[in-house]
Amino acid sequence: MRTVYAASGNPTDPLSSIRVHKRNLPKPREGWVRVKMEAVGLNFHDIFTLRGMGIHEIRYPMILGNEGAGVLDDGTEVAIYPNLGDPDFKGDETIDRKRHVLGELAQGTLAEYVMIPKRNAVPRPQGLEAKDAAVMGIAWLTAYRMMFRKADLRPGQTALVQGSSGGVTTALIQLGSAAGFRIWATGRTENKRDLARRLGAERTFEPLAKPPYLVDAVFDTSGAATISHSLACVKPGGIVVSCGIHSEGGSTEVKIDLLHLCANQISLTGVYTGTREEFVDLLNFVAAKGIKPHIGKVLPLEKADEGLKDIWTGQTEGKVIITI
Template sequence: MFAVYANEANADDPLASLVVGERPDPEVPEGWVKVNVKAASLNMHDLWTLRGVGIKEEQFPMILGCDGAGVLDDGTEVVIHSVINDPSWRGDDTLDPKRTLLTEKFQGTFADSVVVPARNAVPKPAGLSMTEAATMGTAWLTAYRMLFVKSGLRPGQTMLVQGASGGVSTALVQLGRAAGIRVWVTGRTEEKRALAERLGAHQTFESGARLPERVDAVFETVGKATWSHSMKSLKPGGIIVVSGSTSGPDASAELQRLFFLQLRVTGSTMGTRDELADLLAYTELAGIRPQVGAELPFEDARKGFEDMLEGRTAGKIVFTR
């Protein structure tokens, strides 16, 4: 079958390991289902896989793609939840010590078909296109959990999103606006800030700019480059929710500020299968449609990877069949 995959790890030149070609058709274990993929979105995790992060050498070649949308053999349209749990695990999917994501142990979604446990194929709302649905399982689910499960924010409070144009950031802007939260966003360029405003941000600022007032929560996916600004932007008792560190993890802890102002820092990773179902229902109820920055055929996957690597994003990059 057609697939976009990594043939080996390459930390220094990840795109040198990217192959657009053919892989064997998947076998379907008992309790699993085959999803005929119609659309799948690109994530930073796919670049990490090409670099060899979070995957063992013997797992290559590995079909890339953490999330997507497609059709079961019986015609049911589904969205894929990419957190694969140990069969014996009970509780929060993201806390399972034996959990894995697609592309770490099991083959991913950038292919004609992918196999997942039956519970990981979540019914797709009719109102979402396949392209839109393909953005939900990773970036939008991560944003949903950060905002509604981890932050504790209430309507009327103020949130700051560090970084204006990535998949998680654009989702946070749209979800926060729909929930009645004042949304502030930082962005490196005027173009990225304008995108955030179009998506619903109440106000945008240059990266590192002094804010009109301190905020109740900061949402961090950038890391080292924005960490000090995030700490200084919080009200006493405020919270930073962290789901990534694209500029590097070496952040100054600023412990004096942390304890004196009783700030809180919490991590957030992906989301549960039930949270994905709730997110899909919420987008229907609120009339939210995700920001798709580029839609490319799978055959042009390399261009999408190049754009992500260079930071040329304006929302999610989605590959379609």
């Protein structure tokens, strides 16, 4: 079968590790199902794999891709829930110490076929097309958990999204506007800020600009480049929700003003994807609201490296989709 995989981890030149070659079909496993892939969403996590970064040691060669949509052998159309872990873990599976996503310990979805646990193959709601369902597993599920589980916003409240053209940030803008929140967003260029407005943002700003008033929540995907600004923009008692280290250099070390954090009782929390229950709720919400996820580029499997380059160089405008 045709696949796109990481041959090794290369911290400084991750794109050099991309390979597009045929590999053997996945072998059947008890309790797992085979999915004929139709579409796969690319993510910054794929760059982490190419760089050799992860919470687990990655065994190369590793097929890339954490999410996607396809068809089971019996014809059922499914969206893929990306999280795997300890099958005996009880509670919130996103804090299972053995948790991992497809493309990390188990081979990923950038292939003609993938084998996944049966629970990870979630039937798609009627009307949710493969390309739209393909982006739900990582970026959209992360955004859904950030907004509805962690920030717990109410319609009419204001949230600032740090960014306007990435997978998570476009998902936050679209989900938040559909839910009745007042969404503000930052963007490095006028084109990016215009995209945010077209997706539902009420107001947009240049990066690190001071907003006209403090907001109820800030969603931060960049990390070191924006976290101090995010903390400065939230009102007393508000929350900053972080999901990534996507800024240039990918530094995981930041400095924050603890006096400001404590005196204003600001919550700072992180997010790692979401639960299967949240994934099902997300699919149903998107289908019920008729949301069309913003897809910036669609490429065939053989050109997946082009999409990964866009992510690595920060040239995306919404999600990049690979069709198979």
